[in-house]
Amino acid sequence: MKISRRQLIKVSAKAGMAAFTASALSPLMGVVNVVEAKSSRKSKISPFNFVVIGDTHLYEMPDHRFDKTFSRAINDILNMNPKPDFVLFIGDLAQFGKVAELEKGKRFLDKLDKAGIKYFIIPGEHDWYLDMGETWRKMFGKPYWSFNHRGVHFIGMNSILVRDYWTARNMSPEERMLAIAELECHICGLWGVREEQLEWLERDVKNLSPDTPVVVFTHSPLWNYYPRWNFQTEDAPQIREILSKFEKVIAIHGHVHQVVYNKTGNMVHIGNLATAWPWPYPPVELPYPKIRMLRVDPGDIYDGVGFASTYIDDTFLGKMRYHTWAELIPDDLKDGVPL
Amino acid sequence: MRVLKAGFILGAGVLAGLSISLFMNVAEARKPFSQQDLKLMNEELLALVKKGDQLWHDPKLGKNGLTCANCHPDGANSNPHTFPKFQDNVGKVATLREMINWCIKKPLEGKELPEDSEEMKALEAYAIYMYRGYPLKPGDNTREYPPVKVESGAGYP
Numbered sequence: 001m002k003i004s005r006r007q008l009i010k011v012s013a014k015a016g017m018a019a020f021t022a023s024a025l026s027p028l029m030g031v032v033n034v035v036e037a038k039s040s041r042k043s044k045i046s047p048f049n050f051v052v053i054g055d056t057h058l059y060e061m062p063d064h065r066f067d068k069t070f071s072r073a074i075n076d077i078l079n080m081n082p083k084p085d086f087v088l089f090i091g092d093l094a095q096f097g098k099v100a101e102l103e104k105g106k107r108f109l110d111k112l113d114k115a116g117i118k119y120f121i122i123p124g125e126h127d128w129y130l131d132m133g134e135t136w137r138k139m140f141g142k143p144y145w146s147f148n149h150r151g152v153h154f155i156g157m158n159s160i161l162v163r164d165y166w167t168a169r170n171m172s173p174e175e176r177m178l179a180i181a182e183l184e185c186h187i188c189g190l191w192g193v194r195e196e197q198l199e200w201l202e203r204d205v206k207n208l209s210p211d212t213p214v215v216v217f218t219h220s221p222l223w224n225y226y227p228r229w230n231f232q233t234e235d236a237p238q239i240r241e242i243l244s245k246f247e248k249v250i251a252i253h254g255h256v257h258q259v260v261y262n263k264t265g266n267m268v269h270i271g272n273l274a275t276a277w278p279w280p281y282p283p284v285e286l287p288y289p290k291i292r293m294l295r296v297d298p299g300d301i302y303d304g305v306g307f308a309s310t311y312i313d314d315t316f317l318g319k320m321r322y323h324t325w326a327e328l329i330p331d332d333l334k335d336g337v338p339l
Numbered sequence: 340m341r342v343l344k345a346g347f348i349l350g351a352g353v354l355a356g357l358s359i360s361l362f363m364n365v366a367e368a369r370k371p372f373s374q375q376d377l378k379l380m381n382e383e384l385l386a387l388v389k390k391g392d393q394l395w396h397d398p399k400l401g402k403n404g405l406t407c408a409n410c411h412p413d414g415a416n417s418n419p420h421t422f423p424k425f426q427d428n429v430g431k432v433a434t435l436r437e438m439i440n441w442c443i444k445k446p447l448e449g450k451e452l453p454e455d456s457e458e459m460k461a462l463e464a465y466a467i468y469m470y471r472g473y474p475l476k477p478g479d480n481t482r483e484y485p486p487v488k489v490e491s492g493a494g495y496p
Contacts, residue, residue, distance in 0.1 A: 059404045065403060184489070186491075227490075279410070279415075280415040280416035295483060298410065299445055
């Protein structure tokens, strides 16, 4: 195994002693002879936690079962100690993109705001196709963005843009929404981030050095998992190409409502659970079959669902811990999935 | 030997195929179905599958807006080929239809369907069709099965 700089033990100038800034995540247990310890941007990361939550799929009806699970998740986040630095909402706040559903979702998210926990948000297809994102943009602003936090560059993108399947079929906005609200939509085709965002992404990372730690959020995975259910992003190859200049990129996605993990080149990919309902694994071989969730009890609304807390250490090793309310995560992943 | 159930009437096309040939000196009582017969029979089946597909995506089965497809896209993880089996949540050996009703009642918070209703038969037909080609494994409670792999479209002709 090639030892990368991030796995080296840093030398502290203090009293000439080697200070072990031991990373709990480092798979490296042996002693390393430190030849040099160049200061890099990575050493500027001060470790922190953030939360990933999404796929809440809120319906209009009062006291709906999905309100209960989302509410429980929000309460758990509010009770986290230490507080997460921020919360990232990874899409599908609403079920049918209705104003009432999105407003209901915003009321939940505003509880975080009130408690001093900032949230960032990207859209999912369920938020978008009733009015082509009009309400969503009014409420939450731009659907793609980037920011820097404690030495890490965060990127969020809108990955659910499909080609027009409705005009030629004379579909109403409601019909358009109902079609894409089916995971196995028969007519919607593949989605992606499209030209405008690809150009933006290129500009966004142009001046960043290759050792910049980058975390990217999209609703759908940036690898070809199961296109039939849009467990994919059509222009993921271009996205991966643009981000290939970095030593390491952590890519976090929603949409799959399940535990799933993959690696492509310099990227690690991890899927988030929904708070609404779990989805079964599609009929494809998983690249990392050991990183998957256990069987779900369909009679328990709190099983098969949850959110995730992600820890980033000072060497840009990440760890995503699934926060669940039932026996869903295998024992060896309970402590988190190394990223 | 194939036996057609009484009451399964497709019209003259099928009836013609039932006439016994006096010229065939074989033990077969009936001619094989003609291509036309088979086509008609398959169309009948696919019509029921399609009806099942529509119901699978119809919130009217429940009261909370959910559909079968919320948790079972393409029928995934409905595992029709593993019934009958002991169902934890039903507390006994259950048939596929009993399990479908359990889902309608619990997650969908709806009213159970009569087990011999057209709707129930359609839902069953859809689930089983999406697992066509799978070996029967009655009693298998060990794993989650994916449906047949679908590239695009409905998953049936």
